[in-house]
Amino acid sequence: MTRQEFIDTDWTWWDLYEWCNDQPRCDVFENIYSQEGYDDAINEDVSDNGDNWQNIRDWLYNLPDGYDFYRYDDWGEWHGLDDSDLDDVVTEALTWGDENDVWDDEEDGEGSDEDNDPFEEELLEEEPIGIDDLLSGGVSVAQYLAEHAKSEREARDKMLSELVF
Numbered sequence: 001m002t003r004q005e006f007i008d009t010d011w012t013w014w015d016l017y018e019w020c021n022d023q024p025r026c027d028v029f030e031n032i033y034s035q036e037g038y039d040d041a042i043n044e045d046v047s048d049n050g051d052n053w054q055n056i057r058d059w060l061y062n063l064p065d066g067y068d069f070y071r072y073d074d075w076g077e078w079h080g081l082d083d084s085d086l087d088d089v090v091t092e093a094l095t096w097g098d099e100n101d102v103w104d105d106e107e108d109g110e111g112s113d114e115d116n117d118p119f120e121e122e123l124l125e126e127e128p129i130g131i132d133d134l135l136s137g138g139v140s141v142a143q144y145l146a147e148h149a150k151s152e153r154e155a156r157d158k159m160l161s162e163l164v165f
Helices: 003-008 013-022 035-049 053-061 083-099 118-125 131-164
Strands: 032-034 069-072 078-081
Touching: 003 083, 013 083, 032 035, 035 053, 035 069, 078 083
Parallel strands: none
Antiparallel strands: 032 069, 069 078
16 A cells, blocks of 8 residues: 555544554554453453452443544543544554555556656746756856855865864
């Protein structure tokens, strides 16, 4: 999948969950659980709790319910995730994909940067450049490069002299 295909996809929670699970080392859903995973985690917490039944009841009463996915945050609290949270998780997955270089290369002819170069169209539509303008432009570029090289040499020489003395 290319990056643009990822961006253009109309994601659902389950589609994004499956995409992230198919990616090696993707941790976007590390603290996000499906309803089944949420139920399992809560059952484990209740069985490991060892607290009195009233405290467990109160804790259970305050848990979110009725969502397809839940996030367990760094403070040990559960949050139900709805469609308004999906865009944030898609952005997390996109960022993860960028950082881990998972995108396929753009296919030729399908949205590559070369095909959408706005300057290429301008150059094709303009009048041909005259030889005088071409030579004048070349001289300007050569002068700029010579000045830039000279300033770099001077800066390098200054740094070397400071190191030596």
